Amino acid sequence: MREQVISWLAENIKASRVEHILRVEKMATELAIHYQLEPENTAQAALMHDLAKYFPAHKLLQMASTEGLEVDEVMISNPHLLHADVSAIVARDKFGVENKEILQAIANHTLGRPGMGQVCCIVFLADSLEPGRGNTPELQALRQVSRKNIAQAVWQVCDYSLKFLVNSPGMIHPRMITTRNWFLQKWKSQQSITHVNP
Numbered sequence: 001m002r003e004q005v006i007s008w009l010a011e012n013i014k015a016s017r018v019e020h021i022l023r024v025e026k027m028a029t030e031l032a033i034h035y036q037l038e039p040e041n042t043a044q045a046a047l048m049h050d051l052a053k054y055f056p057a058h059k060l061l062q063m064a065s066t067e068g069l070e071v072d073e074v075m076i077s078n079p080h081l082l083h084a085d086v087s088a089i090v091a092r093d094k095f096g097v098e099n100k101e102i103l104q105a106i107a108n109h110t111l112g113r114p115g116m117g118q119v120c121c122i123v124f125l126a127d128s129l130e131p132g133r134g135n136t137p138e139l140q141a142l143r144q145v146s147r148k149n150i151a152q153a154v155w156q157v158c159d160y161s162l163k164f165l166v167n168s169p170g171m172i173h174p175r176m177i178t179t180r181n182w183f184l185q186k187w188k189s190q191q192s193i194t195h196v197n198p
Contacts, residue, residue, distance in 0.1 A: 045105035112179030
C-alpha cells in the first residue's frame with residue numbers, strides 16, 4: 001500500500017510537501033521503535049497525515065459536514081484546520097484503512113486531543129519536529145524531549161505552536177489548549193509518582 005499512497009501523493013501534493021510527509025514518516029517510525037511500539041501503524045498514519053492538505057476550503061467543509069464532524073466557528077473561519085480530519089476520511093475511503101488507531105492518528109495530528117494514545121502522540125510530534133521544520137535551539141530541545149517523555153513533549157510542542165499562533169492574526173482552536181493542558185497534567189502526575197517512588 002505504501003507505494004500506492006506515495007504515487008497518489010506525487011499526483012496530488014506539492015513535491016516539497018511530499019518530502020515533509022516522508023520525513024514525518026521516518027521520524028514517527030524512529031520514535032515508535034524507540035518507545036518499543038510496532039512501527040507499522042505509526043508509519044502508515046504518518047504517510048497519510050496530509051492527504052487533504054491542499055483540498056480547497058469548500059471541499060474540506062463539505063466533506064466534514066457530510067461525515068457529520070463537529071465544525072465550529074474557528075474551523076469555519078479557518079477550514080484548513082479540517083485537513084487532518086478529512087485526511088482520515090480519504091485514508092479510509094480511498095485506501096481502505098479501517099484501523100481506528102491509524103485513523104485517529106491522522107485526524108489528531110494538527111490539534112491533538114486530550115487522552116490520545118501513543119501512536120497519535122508520535123505522529124503529532126513528528127509532524128511538528130521533523131528536521132525540515134528547522135534547527136533552532138528550541139526545536140532541538142523539543143526533539144530531545146520527544147525521546148524522553150511523550151506527555152512532556154506533547155504539551156511543550158503545543159506551547160511552541162501556541163506561541164507562534166498568539167503572534168498571528170488568526171483564531172486559535174481551543175482543542176490545542178485542552179490538549180496542552182491534558183498532557184501537562186499527565187506529565188505532572190508522572191513526576192509526582194516518580195518523586196514518591198524513586
